[in-house]
Amino acid sequence: MSAHARLGIAPDNWSEVRKIAESEGCERREIVPNRTDAGRNKPINIDLPTAVKGTIPKHRQNLLKWNGWGYKDSQFRLNDKQMLEFTGTRYNIGNQILPYFTAWVKDVFDLDLSKPVASQPLPQVFPDPVVTPELIDCLQKENVEYSTDGVDRLVRAHGHTLREIFLLREGTFPRIPDVVVWPKSHADVEKIVKICAKYRLACIPFGGGTSVSGAASCPEFETRTIVSLDTTQMNRILWIDRENLLICCEAGIIGQDLERELRSHKLTVGHEPDSYEFS
Numbered sequence: 092m093s094a095h096a097r098l099g100i101a102p103d104n105w106s107e108v109r110k111i112a113e114s115e116g117c118e119r120r121e122i123v124p125n126r127t128d129a130g131r132n133k134p135i136n137i138d139l140p141t142a143v144k145g146t147i148p149k150h151r152q153n154l155l156k157w158n159g160w161g162y163k164d165s166q167f168r169l170n171d172k173q174m175l176e177f178t179g180t181r182y183n184i185g186n187q188i189l190p191y192f193t194a195w196v197k198d199v200f201d202l203d204l205s206k207p208v209a210s211q212p213l214p215q216v217f218p219d220p221v222v223t224p225e226l227i228d229c230l231q232k233e234n235v236e237y238s239t240d241g242v243d244r245l246v247r248a249h250g251h252t253l254r255e256i257f258l259l260r261e262g263t264f265p266r267i268p269d270v271v272v273w274p275k276s277h278a279d280v281e282k283i284v285k286i287c288a289k290y291r292l293a294c295i296p297f298g299g300g301t302s303v304s305g306a307a308s309c310p311e312f313e314t315r316t317i318v319s320l321d322t323t324q325m326n327r328i329l330w331i332d333r334e335n336l337l338i339c340c341e342a343g344i345i346g347q348d349l350e351r352e353l354r355s356h357k358l359t360v361g362h363e364p365d366s367y368e369f370s
């Protein structure tokens with residue numbers, strides 16, 4: 092389970108580079124690999140697999156909101172003067188009062204800030220996981236980390252569609268995974284898939300859970316055991332081909348970790364989807 096991506100060179104100062112390029116009348120151009128033998132089987136400059144320190148912990152609810160987007164410590168808050176503030180120090184707007192944003196929100200969304208709508212609290216009771224002793228035995232024998240904890244399962248029951256966020260805050264999911272597994276390697280994934288095939292289980296991979304298509308949610312009427320295969324512990328960079336600006340990494344690496352590591356090699360993915368911190 093790995094992914095390839097096209098890279099770019101990361102200069103120390105992008106704005107300088109842009110200014111110079113514009114002053115010289117340069118146009119944007121795609122970098123085309125100049126060798127045809129690049130690829131998984133014949134990487135030109137192999138870096139040994141690099142273990143990457145993942146930002147998101149296995150129990151992601153310890154760092155991230157269980158019922159919305161992003162970090163727990165970073166959120167909009169209404170202060171006692173009825174002004175919106177943003178908490179935390181991760182972002183430029185952290186710990187700042189936002190009068191223009193407050194006015195904009197009122198105006199555009201017609202919000203009455205004196206009537207905040209609170210989310211329901213984190214559930215304390217969850218559906219019993221449908222797992223057999225044989226399955227648990229198998230996972231233990233294969234040395235695959237797993238959890239049947241309710242919150243671990245809930246936070247992997249969904250992506251980030253409006254409906255899913257609404258259900259988190261106001262409703263319940265008709266179906267959540269029964270067990271979460273954390274493979275550490277491609278070989279672990281193979282073991283898990285074999286176990287799922289042997290016991291006829293449904294397996295749903297989970298990366299960052301940022302899907303906005305509903306693809307990360309559990310089918311409501313699924314009667315088989317649902318195994319959520321969380322890829323976050325598979326986040327190594329396997330190789331970097333500097334000549335052709337290609338990288339191969341394990342499937343669970345998230346955008347911010349990949350970009351941080353690449354910057355240390357003066358490289359960049361050069362692609363920043365809005366969800367790249369977590370997907």
Ligand SMILES: Cc1cc2nc3c(=O)[nH]c(=O)nc-3n(C[C@H](O)[C@H](O)[C@H](O)COP(=O)(O)OP(=O)(O)OC[C@H]3O[C@@H](n4cnc5c(N)ncnc54)[C@H](O)[C@@H]3O)c2cc1C
Binds near residue numbers: 250302307322369
């Ligand atoms: C605020 C926000 C901003 C966004 N901005 C952008 C954007 O700018 N551009 C853009 O393209 N998208 C954007 N998206 C959509 C979303 O982030 C992307 O689709 C992202 O690629 C999903 O990655 P993920 O790791 O979170 O996948 P997940 O949500 O974990 O999974 C998505 C689907 O892929 C499956 N899956 C996950 N990993 C694997 C695997 N290793 N093998 C096979 N199947 C797998 C899952 O089972 C699920 O069906 C945004 C979403 C949000 C919430």
